[in-house]
Amino acid sequence: MPDRKxxxxxxxxxxxxxxxxxxxxNLARENNLKIVEDHKDASIIVSVGGDGAFLQAVRTTGFRQDCLYTGVTRSNESGLYCDFNLDNFEEMVHAMAYEELEVRRFPVINVQVNGETSFDCINEVSVRSTIIKSIAMDVYIDDNHFETFRGDGLIVATPTGSTGYSKSTxxxxxxxxxxxxxxxxLASINNNRYRTLGSSFVLNQNRKLTLDIIQDGNDYPIIGLDNEAYSIKNIKDITITLSDKVIKTVKLKNNSYWDRVKRTFL
Structure with missing residues (x-):
């Protein structure tokens, strides 16, 4: 691991x-923290700019397992991943300099496309139609057929991602x-011909979810990975599991996940 400072x-x-x-x-330097230019040399990675910046920081730096992440918001931003604000950065620097850190661990999901390309997500993966036509997918849980979905798409979210796109549905x-x-x-079709569960469902960490894209014109769906969209040609199947990876983040004392949920939504 790189130097803790x-x-x-x-x-x-x-x-x-x-x-x-x-x-x-300046405050970081005064507290003997060394600011590095390459994230590979850092033991602490600080994103500035709210949850979107935090998600990009984790993705850009490769979901590192040997460092701590933390997020800083500006005065007009709120964040469920970000414990600190530019108005209280002295508290953040002091905690880092003197190792008075509390660490939380966020789950990560792994997404495999066509059994080849692999991605990690800390928030969610979404699969949506790119044309003015519903998308159809056979949904398998542990290789057992569960349902055939037809609609605008599906969202698979981590627990921390449950407050985002998933919550809006x-x-x-x-x-x-x-x-x-x-x-x-996302806008499932339910009638005499098509039938889905019609509600969200939660899968245990040991489950495997497979989405087989039915090739009926929607062969190029958009896949959203956290806050980035990818258009991948000829998608046949997508397999999603809970990864062994976790994202370790610095947290303030007395500022639990549910404190942040309350502050954001209530």
Missing amino acids: NIYFYYHEDKELENKLEPLF NGAVIDPKIPCFQVSE
Whole structure:
């Protein structure tokens, strides 16, 4: 593992933001934290800019298992992944400098396309139609056929991802201490010909979910991986499992996941 005092800041280049971050950089140096230019040399990776920036930081740096992640929001942003704000960065730097850290672990799902290309997601994977036509998928749980879905698409979310896209489709908000993933429907068709469960369902950490794309014109669906969209040609099947990986994040004391959910939604 890189030196515990090495810290890397992930953010989109913005002169105004860099000016606001300068006091944070100075404070880090004053507390003997070394700011590094390459994330591979860091033991702590700090994203700046809310949940979207946090998700991109984790993906861009390769879902590293040998470092801690933390997120910093600006004054006009809220974040379920981000414990810190530019207004309280002194508390963050002090915790990092003196190792007064509490660590939480977020589950990650693994997504395999056609049994070849593999992706990790900390939030969710979504599969949607790219044309003005419903998409059809055979849904298998542990290789056993469960249903044939027809509609706009499906969302498979981690517990932390359950507060995002999945929640907007009436999915449940799930405690991240439960190792599982949730499947939610997007505008499913239910009539005498097509029938789906019609509600979200949750799968245990040892389950395998397979989505076989029925080749009826929707051969190029859009796959959303966290906050990035991919268009992959000739998708035949997608297999989703809960990964052995976890994302370790720095947390404030007395600021649980449910404290953040309450602050964000209630």
